[in-house]
Amino acid sequence: GLTAYCYTGGYDCPPKTLTGSVRDDLIYIPEVIGVGELAIADRRAPEPEIKDLAKACIDSYVGGMLANKPGVAHIHVGDGARRMQSLRDLMEKHVVLPGNFHITHIGRSEALIKEAVEMARQGCYVDLDLWDRDFSYWYQVYKELKGPLDQLTVSSDASKGPPADLWYEIKACVLQHGFKLEELLKHFTSNTARALKLSRKGHLAVGCDADVAVFDKNTFEMKHVISRGQILMKDGKLNFINRPPDSRREFDVYGIRKEEDSKI
Incomplete structure (x- = not known):
């Protein structure tokens, strides 16, 4: 019953793939729906050359077009001083669709989340993880910065967190921090489905899962x-x-x- 997909590649850019290219992985491997996590501003991977980052993201987009898949580019942002500078350079020098980018770990610092808000205003999707159980704090910061709420998702990614943490965090936010369930829920459901372009997921409707x-x-x-x-x-x-x-x-x-x- 459960639905599972994956990305091709990892932190490194150019990314390591199964078939030799990001585009072919999307075309020939049913479970692959995008490329990621491509790391920027992180000590665990070299800062990518802009042309390599652009090629990986564009290959994912084109592979998605050819295979009728999302073709998402999932971006891991570390705590380095450059923060999202590589993404800004990419968008300045290449023709890409902001809505094809899903940028995660934006709750590392106030400087980073401010940049994430600007990216979200351009149409990118941005993601808060559940590291240190501090989601409620960063969610409030994001709201105070007037970040676009329809562009914000939540994931269990950081520290290899179990998916159950998503539910525990919703529970804590409502019962302990006073947030409304109807306000929170879309960040865990429909927003994520839209970010990943999974039209049958994230909402209840005729013809959907x-x-x-x-x-x-x-x-x-x-x-x-x-x-x-x-x-x-x-x-x-x-x-x-x-x-x-x-x-x-x-x-x-x-x-x-x-x-x-x-x-x-």
Whole structure:
């Protein structure tokens, strides 16, 4: 039931790929939807040459066009003094679409988040991670700077955080910091879907994937989870679909639709 995609490459630029080029990875590998994380202003990778950074981003865009995929360029911004200077140079010297850039780790400093707000105003998507559990602080800073809220996403990326941290952070922001759920939710759902150009994700509508999480409105405890129409959790218990035939484990199985049942 779960949906999983990946980027080709990593911190280095030119990026290492599976087929020899970013464009071909997008064309020939179904799961690849973009390039990243391309690192700038970070001690763990050399600052990329602008022409190399431009080629990686443009190849991702063109590969996406040819394969009918997002073709996103995912940018990792470190804590170096240059901050987003390489991106500004790229956009000044090359014809690129700001909406194709997804820039992460913007909550490292106030100087960096100010630059992120400017990038978001140009149409880039910017991302706050959950490092040090300080999302609520940086979210408030972003709002005070009048950053475009439709361009802001939240990820569990930093420190290899588990995806469950996203839910824990929503819970903490509402129950402990007083944010409204209806204000927060889009940064974790619909904004991310738009940033990654996944039109079937991030909202509930006819023809879209049936991804639903149901929780207690008072305690925020998760009750039910449906992914692409498959029930993965019911009444707080995990539902293991397609149980291995040789497994001796005890499973509680719910919601498996029989072939003769009418389609929903």
